[in-house]
Amino acid sequence: MTIALRWQSRPNRALDATQLGHFASLCLKLEVETYPKPGLVSHVDNGAHRDMDAALLCLSAETLMPFFSELAAAGAEGAGMNRLRAIGVAAERAMLAATQDINTHRGAIFGLGLLCAAAGYRNAVGIRKSLGRLVSERWGDDILSGPVSLRSHGAVASRRYGAGGARAEAAEGFPSVYDIALPALQAARERAPHDEEAVRVETCMRLIAEVTDTNLLHRGRAEGLRFAQESASSFLAVGGVGSPGWRRRAADIHEAFVARNLSPGGSADLLAMALFVDRLEV
Numbered sequence: 515m516t517i518a519l520r521w522q523s524r525p526n527r528a529l530d531a532t533q534l535g536h537f538a539s540l541c542l543k544l545e546v547e548t549y550p551k552p553g554l555v556s557h558v559d560n561g562a563h564r565d566m567d568a569a570l571l572c573l574s575a576e577t578l579m580p581f582f583s584e585l586a587a588a589g590a591e592g593a594g595m596n597r598l599r600a601i602g603v604a605a606e607r608a609m610l611a612a613t614q615d616i617n618t619h620r621g622a623i624f625g626l627g628l629l630c631a632a633a634g635y636r637n638a639v640g641i642r643k644s645l646g647r648l649v650s651e652r653w654g655d656d657i658l659s660g661p662v663s664l665r666s667h668g669a670v671a672s673r674r675y676g677a678g679g680a681r682a683e684a685a686e687g688f689p690s691v692y693d694i695a696l697p698a699l700q701a702a703r704e705r706a707p708h709d710e711e712a713v714r715v716e717t718c719m720r721l722i723a724e725v726t727d728t729n730l731l732h733r734g735r736a737e738g739l740r741f742a743q744e745s746a747s748s749f750l751a752v753g754g755v756g757s758p759g760w761r762r763r764a765a766d767i768h769e770a771f772v773a774r775n776l777s778p779g780g781s782a783d784l785l786a787m788a789l790f791v792d793r794l795e796v
Contacts, residue, residue: 529794531590534633535583538626541789542575542619545782548714550764552722552745553771554782561768562733562777565616574609574618581605581623582630589631590638595656602627621680621783628653628684629790645791646687654685679728680780688787690725695788696795705756712755715764717788719754721781722746729779738776745770 529537546568549556557568584601605623610616632648643651658681683690698720699713706712721727723746730739745767754760771777 529633529637531583531587531634534586534630535579535581537793538582538630538790539575539579541626541786542578542622543572544714544789545786546571546575548711548718548785550761550768551715551718551782552742552764552768553775553777554718554779562772562775566613566618570613570616571618574613577608577612578605578619578623581608582627585627586630586634589634592635592638593631595653595660598627598631598653599660619783621780622786624680625684625688625783625787626790628657629688629787633794644687644692644795646689646692649684650687654687657681657685680783688784688791690721690784691788691791694724695721695784696792699788699792702755705754709755712760714785714789716750716754718778718781718785719746719749719764721784722778723750725781725784727778727780729781730776734774734776738774741774742771742776742778 546555547557549558551561553562555561555563555566555568555571560567581601581604585598588597588601602623605627606620609619609623628649629645632645632652635652636643636645636648649657695717698717702713702716705716722730723743727739727742730742734741749760749763749767752763757763
């Protein structure tokens with residue numbers, strides 16, 4: 515059963531904190547309502563995950579909604595990173611309580627939460643800067659100097675393989691969102707102007723092809739990352755969602771990821787973040 519979620523028009527950039535929280539939660543649900551995404555949970559199947567499904571991810575997104583609103587409100591009040599981090603910790607605890615200790619959205623709490631804070635700040639002061647630039651300027655140094663998670667799979671892979679990971683991505687203003695995902699969204703809309711799910715599939719493929727996803731490194735090591743990037747690149751090279759039979763090719767890649775227990779969770783988070791930025795950006 516699909517999740518009946520649609521937006522009809524570009525929302526007003528000056529959403530209040532409550533609306534921003536709802537919108538961030540919606541973007542997480544739209545990521546779930548995207549198939550075929552290689553190895554990832556969707557409304558069709560569980561991908562390479564045995565411990566979660568679409569219903570659980572949507573429950574997690576609902577649970578996080580008020581925390582995203584709180585982060586937006588904190589941003590509007592000029593909060594520093596310590597306060598944002600405390601809200602993020604509370605959000606993670608609530609998520610784990612709701613999901614019975616399954617990590618559904620730890621990465622999204624961090625990345626999407628910072629974008630919510632930046633959106634709240636931007637609306638409060640009325641400046642015209644990108645959300646990514648605001649995150650980098652206001653909190654970038656504290657993001658890099660703050661405590662490092664020792665338990666997340668992404669953090670372990672970052673240390674093992676020297677990948678920058680989510681902290682570097684945020685501190686630099688989310689280049690994977692602005693330089694990879696947003697252009698991919700725009701290009702895919704030209705090829706599939708009436709199919710937003712197809713647009714999300716192609717954007718996810720572009721992210722997998724170009725991002726060093728630490729979730730892939732954790733699950734498949736360097737070989738798994740290379741396989742994933744080559745598979746996504748091959749899909750794009752023959753025209754992506756603009757080519758005949760693209761759904762079958764994407765589904766075949768999805769099945770190959772599942773067989774190898776590969777799941778690009780970092781790319782999934784970046785897709786949700788790109789959807790958020792795409793509809794709110796200057």
